[in-house]
Amino acid sequence: MTITDAAYAKINLALHVRRRREDGYHELETVFAFVNGGDRLTAHSAERDSLNTIGEFGGALDNPFNNIVMQALGALPRPDGLEVTLEKNLPVAAGLGGGSADAGAIFRMVEQSHGLPEDWQARAAKLGADVPACVESRTCLGRGTGTELEPADEAMANTxxxxxxxxxxxxxxxxxxxxxxxxxxxxxxxxxxxxxxxxxxxxxxxxxxxxxxxxxxxxxxxxxxxxxxxxxxxxxxxxxxxxxxxxxxxxxxxxxxxxxxxxxxxxxxx
Missing domain, CATH: 3.30.70.890 (GHMP kinase, C-terminal domain)
Structure with a gap:
């Protein structure tokens, strides 16, 4: 079985930083929105998880085993592995949630093939503050460190x-x-x-x-x-x-x- 999904580029329509927290993170309020383009992931069933990176910015991911894609795979229980090819079209360290979007795509791909555990939001949040929003990849409000999500209207869809x-x-x-x-x-x-x-x-x-x-x-x-x-x-x-x-x-x-x-x-x- 072959599964493909897009890792949609994330943008923050607004990002208000409210305070520094004692744990080193920041309390913020943001509006997440997603563009209908980004990285591309293809996965095949395999004995064990693996990752191959291609695309314009694939070379920027110098350690695929430490990549957030592999971390996302490791965070989700499954009976078999996935051999993943990541076409890295988004620049790295660019404010687009590229790695988080890649992880979000993995969650959706695993959901297609095996379903997600009930605590998937907590598992996603452990990978990064943007990951829960990137799993949904729909316009939403984020509070706390960005992991406390609220649904938002679609007033800007197709903009x-x-x-x-x-x-x-x-x-x-x-x-x-x-x-x-x-x-x-x-x-x-x-x-x-x-x-x-x-x-x-x-x-x-x-x-x-x-x-x-x-x-x-x-x-x-x-x-x-x-x-x-x-x-x-x-x-x-x-x-x-x-x-x-x-x-x-x-x-x-x-x-x-x-x-x-x-x-x-x-x-x-x-």
Whole structure:
């Protein structure tokens, strides 16, 4: 049996950091959304679990046995193994939840073949704060460290989106460490569109301090007349949302011509 699934790119439409916790994590409020593109996983039944990585960014995963895909496989009880091929199309350490999305796809693939244990959410959360949301891969609100999920409306489904990364990896830990500790308030009330437009990403300033090219990406995106441009997660990827696929495609072509060294992906929100 062959199973395939997509690891959908995650973006944070808004990300409000409220406080540092004593356990070293941060209390936050966010709106997770997912793009209809990302990595691709294919799995076959096998005697034992294994992972092969291909794709543009496959070489960035230098230790497949320590990869979150293998950790996700190890977290789920099954009678047999899975031989997984991961086509890594998303940049690594990019604020897109790429590894978490890969793990989320594994959970869905195991669900197809064997079902998931009742405590799958807790097992997912142990792998990473974004993993439970990435298993669902639907727009939702995240609180706590991001693992306390609440359903959200589909006001932004099918919204055209352009993702751009300056091809500069940026680790999450240093960005959170550089946050100034100021609580700038909760997410706005209203539907996801209002929250996105009126919200913010509190990690944008600390990320830019560590990776100045992010500011250039945001300026370039805002110059293409989206109704929203913002950094995703802890960076360095930024996204822009448009009123039409045509406007998004025009922006993508313009940025590809002006900045051929930048990575980009076009899509629509799921």
């Amino acid at each position: 055209p989106v352009l993702l751009v990364n300056p091809r500069t990896p940026l680790a999450t830990g240093p960005v959170f460490k550089a946050w100034d500790g100021i609580d700038r308030g909760p997410l706005p009330d209203g539907d996801t569109l209002r929250i996105a437009v009126e919200g913010r990403n509190d990690l944008e300033a600390p990320a830019i301090s560590l990776c100045p090219p992010i500011a250039g990406v945001l300026a370039a995106l805002r110059g293409t007349s989206p109704f929203l441009a913002r950094m995703s997660g802890s960076g360095a990827t930024c996204f822009a949302l448009y009123d039409s696929n045509f406007a998004r495609d025009e922006a993508a072509a313009r940025l590809a011509a002006d900045h051929p060294d930048w990575w980009q992906m076009k899509g629509n929100l799921r």
